[in-house]
Amino acid sequence: MRFSRTKAALVAALPAAVFLATPSAADAAGPAFPAHYAAPYLQVTDADAGQMAADMNATGTKFFTLAFLTPQSGCTPVWEANGTGVGSFNSQISALQAAGGNVIPSFGGAAGGELAQTCTNTSSLTAAYANVVNTYGTTRLDFDIEGGVLDDTTSNQRRNSALAALQQQNPAVQVDYTLAVDPTGLPSKELDLLRDAKSKGVKVSVVNLMVMDFYDGQPVLTDALAAARASASQLASLYGISTSAAYAMMGLTPIAGRNDDGAQFSQSDAQQLESFAASNGVAELSFWELQDYDRATGYAYSRIFNAITGGTTPPPATGGTITGYGGKCVDVAGASTANGTTVDLYTCNGTAAQQWTSVSGTFRALGKCLDVAAAGTANGTKVQLYDCNGTGAQQWSRSGSQLINPASGKCLDATGPSSADGTPLQIWTCTGAANQSWTVH
Template identity: 60%
Template sequence: MVTAVRRALAIAAAALLPAAALAAGTASAATTPKSFPAKFAAPYLELSNSTVGDLAADKSASGVNHYTLAFLIPKSGCTPQWEAGGYSVGTFKSQISSLQSGGGDVIISFGGAEGGELALTCTSATSLQAAYANVVNTYNVHRLDFDIEGSPLDNTASIQRRDTALAALQKADPSVQVDFTLPVDPSGLESNALNLLKDAKAKGVKVSTVNIMTMDFGDGENALNDAEAAAKATAKQLASLYGVSSAQAWALLGLTPIAGKNDDNENFTQANAKTLLSFAQSNGVSVLAFWEVDSYDKKVGYAYSKIFKGIG
């Protein structure tokens, strides 16, 4: 996620539309698994050996059933690992399975601001597809998030390779959903983020949510006002990109602030969270998330989780 001023002014999806929402010539969206409602909260959890043990307790204490687990980054080549601790794919499977058995589910997120992006180090689209499929099959997950920010947003080769791999993955397994988490300004997505979505659409990737990082807008800025402005501008961009109505474009949006003090002295308060929830509900936003459960929300009694779960 963009921590450390968009974790250096950037932190954590495109052809994202329900089939009925797509105009002729655009890609249709994958069927939503039963565990993912049409509208839901999925806050980020930075997964590690010290946080995974609290996953069931987090769910019980907050009432939130879905989490976005961050981040899978490159270990080497086409082999991903969990960023915090360098744990291999397969680690934490029992805890994730337990959450799923209890009625919850997870989105697994690749990338982030600091650890690197697998499509940069894995230079074969076929091998990249296999790496993604291994994560899906190992954890029995059907929704992947790609937090793309910073220099990877300008790396055309990796963007095209990722989209080729994702389109092939979804063709082989239509149950797989794809989200993109992208940095945003109050004026909307910048050109590199829009170009990423355009390539995904052209390659036939079926995207479920474009999740915008409504955070780190600037020292002393109003985090809530900027989040709402960014959402309004992005909804217009998505309507134009996909040729859909305003209501359909809003349904493609996810909103992700930082829960509390941002990296640039903005403060997204619990009162702000309540207002953003009302804003999301009135405009038809599908997903609310925030950064991050263990470091930010747990110490305030899961206040942000309890607020955002109202989206469902």
């Protein structure tokens, strides 16, 4: 996964002599990971380590993947975006563990290389990995192997030998591999890496698929689901297990929002991916990345993906109707989830396009919010479906039977007035008329 240019600039500004924080061995390992969990990536620095606590307080997310440990030289890893060594962020991690959470330190990434490339003695490499486990009180390590690192067969074999030795020393250690994937499944080099790990006796707990940056012009969600299905078959074949067991060792990691190829992975897409993961028993949901992508949404992606932890269901899966003029239901036209879809009146039919959940002052259907187009305030401004973004254009308050958008001071209104199927909704000066009267069920 990618490395923030902003954070790269911050690291470049650090003194040449990198400060290595003094590690202190944890008294005991932090809480174990459940069978199914969300663990979003945080490109961790001193400035944003507090995002773990902020996200946990906002969404209940308690597990985080910390990126990235890369080689400074020899067998000494540093946190890539911070330039500091193992032992950094101990206070934040300990607080998270005390609250029932834990972290997955991730080695490698798209830019900085992986420790097995510079630490050429297998025993020393094993010790370096063990130091991370002991210092942070976690028994789970992630290895994001891509680009030129994937082509380095010697270091890949060395890493797998070191990890096998680590698991012999400490059988509690769980190893995850984060790998690129195509809609047709894992490419040959990624499969070769897993085959070598298997041959050396590494017990891989999760194969985390980077379902992002497909560069094929197709919707990210479509490619992600195809990649997951194809990879499940590959993992079942590689490990001699059932397809359901293959899903149980799978992780799925999209980018929260805009991909490098310009494709968008929306909050609605996240809802659908979480539903797919939950129904198929996928072990892990993650995304790139907490500080630079999800924070601005109010941690929306964390909230959606955390539904898989403990097997809970996202709130939009339940809801009720909103009825109005002529007894018709507030309806998402064509049951479309595209941003800008008209919200209209339609004969009540019990479909998901007419199920609305009230969440923090918003009304949500199909994973998106009831929205005043372009945050308009003029009479006649269209009401539509749009990605939830926390703005005033998506806030609604009840006053008697009226639904008022406080940002505009206008009421939800059936145009015309008409009760015909397909009548679009708008905002209009509140008049108390029947076409502005709504019942939320």
